[in-house]
Amino acid sequence: MEVNDITIIDGEKVERLKATLPNDDFIINIAELFKVFGDSTRMKILSVLLEDELCVCDIANIINATQSAVSHQLRILKQAKLVKYRKVGKVVYYSLDDEHVKEIYRKGRDHIEEL
Amino acid sequence: MEVNDITIIDGEKVERLKATLPNDDFIINIAELFKVFGDSTRMKILSVLLEDELCVCDIANIINATQSAVSHQLRILKQAKLVKYRKVGKVVYYSLDDEHVKEIYRKGRDHIEEL
């Protein structure tokens, strides 16, 4: 015991549960992933990309944000492998990278709509 | 057009996509929900609660955090309706509130494990 020296359940069970805890890397990575979903601007971007592949300036227009803010947030979405892009001349088209985005979005929606 | 007056796609399509955007309340709520998942301490708490119903001090022991930190985070999880609790004397047992937690957790795991 390091932080607290009290337990309600027996020490054996505590040890067993400690063993089931995912390692720190996993915890940090999954928290980082959800953090990316945890911002209104990024959720708006993901929402429109659920509908269509779009360039930066159109995304900015549709969600009523500045080009700079959208570009910054797209970088974060890109790093999390939630969106991918395709360059056509000076225009960069962004789209969802995989099905997980849709699935996570839907599960989140289900939870808040259940009430 | 309010923020930018440039578009790549035609204005009609921009308007159509603006119409598909969820309203602000929804966006704020879903972002708030994922924000709750977006913290290591809370993810650790959810991880152990996926295994078992547990009291505050045992959670603190298992994830190696202070009682105070765990209690603060449990309040946030409670507000998001991700965990529920049951009082037995002075001991408070927390458990997952619904299936959505498991499902969201699994989808997040799938994404980071896909690489």
Place this chain on the structure above:
DNA sequence: TCCTTATATGAATAATTGTTCATATATTTT
């Protein structure tokens, strides 16, 4: 009744982060 235990909570602090503004880069148009 007094002491201990389990949990909750307010305030302060430190760290993280989203936006803005200015500007850089790259591509197209004139």
Place this chain on the structure above:
DNA sequence: AAAATATATGAACAATTATTCATATAAGGA
């Protein structure tokens, strides 16, 4: 070649937030 356009990015600032510490509350045991 110069101007305009689409996007990216660094720095600064403001806002949010997680933890710690002290303490409050409430229940149980001596």
